[in-house]
Structures are given as structure tokens and as C-alpha cells.
Amino acid sequence: MGLSPRIDAYIGLGSNIGDRERYLAEAIRQLESHEHVRISGRSAIYETDPIGLTDQAPFLNMALELETTLRAEGLLAVMQQIEQNLGRTREVRWGPRTIDLDLLLYGDVAQDDPQLILPHPRMMERAFVLVPLVEVMQKRRFQQAAELAAHLETIDGKEGVTPWKKI
Numbered sequence: 261m262g263l264s265p266r267i268d269a270y271i272g273l274g275s276n277i278g279d280r281e282r283y284l285a286e287a288i289r290q291l292e293s294h295e296h297v298r299i300s301g302r303s304a305i306y307e308t309d310p311i312g313l314t315d316q317a318p319f320l321n322m323a324l325e326l327e328t329t330l331r332a333e334g335l336l337a338v339m340q341q342i343e344q345n346l347g348r349t350r351e352v353r354w355g356p357r358t359i360d361l362d363l364l365l366y367g368d369v370a371q372d373d374p375q376l377i378l379p380h381p382r383m384m385e386r387a388f389v390l391v392p393l394v395e396v397m398q399k400r401r402f403q404q405a406a407e408l409a410a411h412l413e414t415i416d417g418k419e420g421v422t423p424w425k426k427i
Contacts, residue, residue, distance in 0.1 A: 263296065263329045263330065263331070263334075265329070266327050266328070266329055267327070267328055267329070267366060267367040268300070268325060268326070268327060268365075268367060268400070268401075269325075269326045269327075269328055269332075269335060269363065269365060269366045269367065270323060270324070270325055270326070270364045270365040270393060270396065270397065271323065271324050271326065271339065271361055271362060271363055271364060272321065272322075272323050272360075272361070272362040272364050272380075272383070272389050272392070272393065273287055273288075273321065273322050273323070273324065273359065273360065273361055273362075274308075274319045274320065274321045274357070274359070274360040274362075274388070275319065275320050275357065275358060275359050275360070276310065276316060276317045276318060276319040276320070276356050276357065277317070277356050277357060277358045278358060280319070280320040281305065281320060283346055283358050283359045284305065284320060284322060284359070286346060286359075287342050287343075287346060287359050287361060288302070288324065290342045290345065290346075291324070291326070291338070291339075291342065294338055296328055296329045296330045296334075297326055297327075297328045297330065297335070297338065298326065298327045298328070299324055299325070299326055300325045300326065300327050300400075301324065301325030301396045301397075301399060301400065302322065302323070302324050302325070302396060303322045303323045303324075303391075303392035303393070303395040303396040304322065304392070304395065304423055304424070305320050305321070305322045305423075305424040306320070306321050306322065306388065306391055306392055306421050306422060306423055306424055307319070307320055307321075307421075307422050307423075307424040308320075308321050308387075308388035308420055308421045308422075309388075309417070309420035309421075311386070311388070311417070316356045317356065319388065320424055321388045321389070321392060321421075322392050323364070323389070323392035323393045323395070323396045324396065325396050325397065325400065332363065332366040332369060332371070332376055332378060333375065333376060335363060335366065336363050336375075336376050339361040339363060340361075342359070342361060343359055343360070343361055346358050346359045347359075362380055362383075362389070363376065363378065363380065364379060364380045364383050364389065364393060365378065365379050365380070366378050384411060384415075385415060386415075386417070387412060387415055387416070387417035387418045387420065387421050388417065388420070388421050390408055390409075390411070390412045390415070391412065391418070391421045393405075393408060394408050394409045394412060
């Protein structure tokens with residue numbers, strides 16, 4: 261898996277099947293239990309309208325700030341294992357899911373690898389990603405959060421992202 265110096269990473273979480281809050285909480289618990297991952301920040305939970313395939317239940321979304329010594333591909337593998345542990349299936353693109361974990365930012369790394377594109381290729385189009393990401397970034401990456409917040413004002417879908425509650 262390979263280790264790197266400690267890196268700040270940001271991930272998005274989403275769920276729209278079953279006990280959505282429990283799936284988010286369990287994903288967080290599994291991330292926290294990994295020896296090379298420390299959660300250093302978390303957003304509130306937002307309820308969001310589905311995009312793409314709109315005939316499905318609303319999502320709960322949030323973002324986490326992590327410190328990790330895993331390389332980006334190693335962190336992605338941990339995230340995919342958590343999805344599998346929590347019953348994630350990939351039958352329908354943008355379809356319903358128990359849990360979805362997306363690696364949004366990994367330090368300042370920019371890469372275009374078939375297995376992992378960084379920053380996340382569609383995050384700048386998605387209010388349900390940017391709203392919680394801006395919230396969690398404000399404490400440690402104020403300038404970057406301000407830039408993302410300014411971009412957020414230019415995109416559609418913000419009205420479909422409403423605060424749900426803290427966990």
C-alpha cells in the first residue's frame with residue numbers, strides 16, 4: 261500500500277438507502293479505526309436532492325478532513341473496502357447506494373490516472389460536494405475554501421442542499 265509523509269485529504273460521503281445516518285457514522289468509525297488515518301475535521305450533514313438518476317430517495321452528504329500517511333491510492337483502497345463492508349453495490353451509475361466515499365482532494369496532488377483522478381473530476385460541478393467541503397476546509401485552508409465558496413455561487417443546485425443535522 262505504501263506510506264507517504266502526513267498529508268491532508270478531503271473526502272465526500274453520501275448515502276440514500278436505509279438508515280442513511282448510520283451508514284455515514286459507520287463509515288466514519290471505520291475510517292477512524294485505521295492506523296494511518298486521523299479525522300481532523302467534519303462538516304454538518306446535508307440532505308440533498310439526487311442528480312443524474314433523479315427518481316430515488318434524497319441523499320445525506322457530508323465531508324471529512326483527514327490526515328493520513330497513506331498514499332492516495334492506498335487511501336482510495338481503504339475507502340473502497342469500507343464501501344464494500346457497508347454493502348455498496350455499483351449496478352446503476354448515479355444510482356441509490358448505502359454509502360459512497362469520494363476522494364476529493366489529496367494534499368495539492370493533481371493527477372489524471374485511470375484509477376484515480378485528483379482533484380475529483382466532478383466536484384466543481386456539484387453543490388452537494390462543495391457546500392460541506394467549503395464548511396470543513398474553512399478552519400485549515402481558508403483561502404482555498406474562499407475560492408471554492410466563490411465558485412459555488414456560480415453553479416446550480418445549491419437550493420437542493422439543506423442542512424440536516426450534526427453527528
